Amino acid sequence: MKNLILASLVAQSADGTSLNVWGLVMQAGWVVKAVMLLLVIASVISWTIILWKSMILRNAKSANQKFADSFWAAGSLDAAQKASKSHLGAPMTRVFEGGLHEYSQIVALKLDRSDASELLESNVTRSLDKSILIEINGLQRNLQFLATTASAGPFIGLFGTVWGIMTAFINIGATGASNLAVVAPGIAEALIATALGLFAAIPAAIYYNFFAQAIRELKSGMSNFASDFLNTAKRSL
Numbered sequence: 001m002k003n004l005i006l007a008s009l010v011a012q013s014a015d016g017t018s019l020n021v022w023g024l025v026m027q028a029g030w031v032v033k034a035v036m037l038l039l040v041i042a043s044v045i046s047w048t049i050i051l052w053k054s055m056i057l058r059n060a061k062s063a064n065q066k067f068a069d070s071f072w073a074a075g076s077l078d079a080a081q082k083a084s085k086s087h088l089g090a091p092m093t094r095v096f097e098g099g100l101h102e103y104s105q106i107v108a109l110k111l112d113r114s115d116a117s118e119l120l121e122s123n124v125t126r127s128l129d130k131s132i133l134i135e136i137n138g139l140q141r142n143l144q145f146l147a148t149t150a151s152a153g154p155f156i157g158l159f160g161t162v163w164g165i166m167t168a169f170i171n172i173g174a175t176g177a178s179n180l181a182v183v184a185p186g187i188a189e190a191l192i193a194t195a196l197g198l199f200a201a202i203p204a205a206i207y208y209n210f211f212a213q214a215i216r217e218l219k220s221g222m223s224n225f226a227s228d229f230l231n232t233a234k235r236s237l
Helices: 004-013 021-024 029-074 077-087 091-108 113-140 141-173 180-236
Strands: none
Touching: 021 029, 029 077, 029 113, 029 141, 029 180, 077 091, 077 180, 091 113, 091 180, 113 180, 141 180
């Protein structure tokens, strides 16, 4: 009986059908298959986020630059407000609108210049900071999934590999067959889980860092604009 099992396994490996990637995946145990499926799903979601976030950040950078050019070309806050209507998609436009709303409320109080300037310093700064925080939080949305995939993906794949190798050795012990033709398919199918873990984790790690840097640059640009807006508002009192 043992010889029949060994002959069957050797023949299965020799014909080459079970040693292709898909064949190895299909003959893996249910735990390893579940790990592989989880990693494939994580990879698909990660690439969806990567493509979507790349477009969002590229558009935000371009829109911010166009709004900044319009703001400095306007010459006054009233003119800048009119020009901002052409750049409603820019995060910087929403920061500007938040600061301008607070500025308009202070002007409506008809305070003397020193009191208005002091109130402007605190209230408008707070409004600008809040608007920047809202925009940054929006830009960072779903990046945590990339960070989680980057850190957990290799370990999830490793779990599948360890489980698969453990199962392979249990089967070897049960059948008594220990030659390479019998051992190789079980080890190979287990290692696919590690490969999938790295396949999911590496792009997630690269793009998470890339997006984090891009968002820091956008935040820096909006913070610089907020300071410039505050100075312009003070001069307009």
